[in-house]
Amino acid sequence: MGAHLSDSVIYGHLWSTPEIHRLFDDEGRIQAWLDILAALALAQSEVGLVPADAAKVIAEHSRVELLDLREVAAATRSTGHSTLGLIRCLRDVLPESGREWVYYGATVQDLSDTWTSLMMQKVAAIVDRDLERLVVATATLARTHRNTVMCGRTHGQPGLPITFGFKAAVWASELARHRMRLAQSRRRVEVVQLGGALGTMEFWGERSESLLVALAERLGLGVPDIAWITARDRVAEFLGVLAMATSTLAKIGQEVYTLQRPEIGELREPSEPGQVGSITMPHKRNPELSEHLVTLAKVVRSNAALAQEGMVHEHERDGRAWKTEWLVVPEACLLTGVSLALACRLLEGLEVDAQRMRANVEACDGYLGSESAMQALSERIGKHTAHEVLYETAAAGRQRGSGLRAALLADRRVTGRLSVEEIDRCLEPTAALRASGVFVDRVLSALDSVPGPERSPR
Structure with missing residues (x-):
């Protein structure tokens, strides 16, 4: 049991996944720290700083x-x-031969920052894996619904016809860019920290550089050009990518949330047998996945903002940051x-009502054909004059309660x-869709031609 919702037996599934939770619980954190201490001792033994039997x-x-x-x-x-x-406590369980050599010359941030890098490495691999799955899901929707006509909406109001495939292609393209950002950032982010008291590695003398390389190689991390005790841009960058990725998922969730409203009824998130929308209104089918994506992204963005605050660092060490x-x-x-994980469930099981669209x-x-009519009229009387005519014609038609066809024929x-x-x-809806399919095809072609980023760059 824990005070944080991610530790809750009852609600933990809404705020964490077992896979990532294991990395950050007490056992996972301490084991990772111990792994770093072991790697440090072995690396120090390798460069002649610690006796081999002590390191072992x-x-x-x-x-x-x-x-x-x-x-x-x-x-x-x-x-x-x-x-x-x-x-x-570790020294208490060590034989006497190892007690004086554990944590030899290292400081808190050598351990905790290297742990942060390892966690960012592990989480990045999970994030990339699931983003890839989401790109596939959204690309499948784009391909399947390339020609499924629907209302394109601006400012919450119907504007012009688009296809649902076009909307899904926008999602796929955006998610693919997050994979690129993640891959590009990993070489900067996944680096070891080993600096000693102030980052200068004075304790280890002339063997400092070789020790830094040896430790990085043992942990599968990169070697920084200089200690980053006070340079927190790596952490801020990583959380920034997470914030962007979850914000895209929130945008998708918000779209499904809105289009699931019965008065629109174009999308429905998957619902499992036994899932209850309301304890007082039995008929309800709530968009639980969609709205929770919005909630989660808000908190991740706030976390990213705090990571940005950490970049404002004082002197050579600042625990506040x-x-x-x-x-x-x-x-x-x-x-x-x-x-x-929730977005994968949502998009892989998304129900699309093409008839309702x-x-x-x-x-x-x-009235969604107004731009097409304006474009055709522009060729005869000029674009701005055509806009004035269509604006007045549409306004008159709405005032009379007639459709746009009748309004145009009356003018x-x-x-x-x-x-x-x-x-x-x-006024045929497909008249406004000439380019939609072209752009869907462009996105799908780009996704097919670009290989996935490296999973564990060095």
Whole structure:
């Protein structure tokens, strides 16, 4: 049981996934820290700083099951230090040959920042995997509904006909760009931290550079050009990418949420047997997945903003900045993970009502064809004059309660330039869809031709 919702037995599924939660719970965090300490000892042994037998003993005993985490917690509180409690408890279980060599010359941020890099590496692989799945889902929707006509809406009002495939292609293209951003950022983000007291690595002397390389290689991380104790742009960049990705999912969720409204009725998110929308209104089928995507993205964006605040750092170490990351990085990763999982459920099971989409277009009584009619008339009388005529004609038709066809046929400024056949062609919904399919095809072609980014760049 835990105070944070991600730890809740009852509500945890809404705020985390087991896969990512295991990375950030106490056992996962401490084991990762122990792995780093083991790698540090072995790397120091490799460059001649630590005896080989001591490094081996440290590596063999760096297992979370050998520690009592309650004792670690008590020692952490009593020392008032972030990692000294862990080190004392680890030394207690180490043979004497390893006790003086564990955590040799390293400091808190060497351990915690390297852990942050490892977590960003692991989470990035999960995020990329699920983004790829979402790109496939949205591309499938775009391909399937390339010619499914629907109302395109601006400012919440019907504007022109588009296809649902066009809308889904926009989603697919945006999600694919997040994969690119993630891949491009990983070389900058996934780097080891090893600097000692102030980042200068003075403790290890002339073996500092070789130690840095050896540790990075053992952990599968990159080597920074200089310690990043005070340079928090890497963390801010990573959370920024998470914020952008979850914001796209929130946009998609918001669209499904709105188009599921019965008065529109064009989309429905999947619903499982036994799922209850309301305890007082049994008929309801609520867009639970869609609205939760919006909620999750709000919190991830706030976490990203706090990571930006961490870039404002004082001198050579500032706990006010990087300790904030201990809170916001895990939460942003947890919420991003569940956001991706929910979005996969939503988009892979999305119900598209093509008939209702067509019916909503026809319910607009031809007015979605106003641009096509204006374009045709522009060739005869000029674009701006044509706009004035169509504006006045449409306003008059709405005032009379007639459709746009009747309004156009009643206006001599129109019938004197366009035949009935030309007017009818303009008002056919597919007249405004000439380019929609072209752009859907462009997106699908681009997605097919670009290979997926590297999963674990170095």
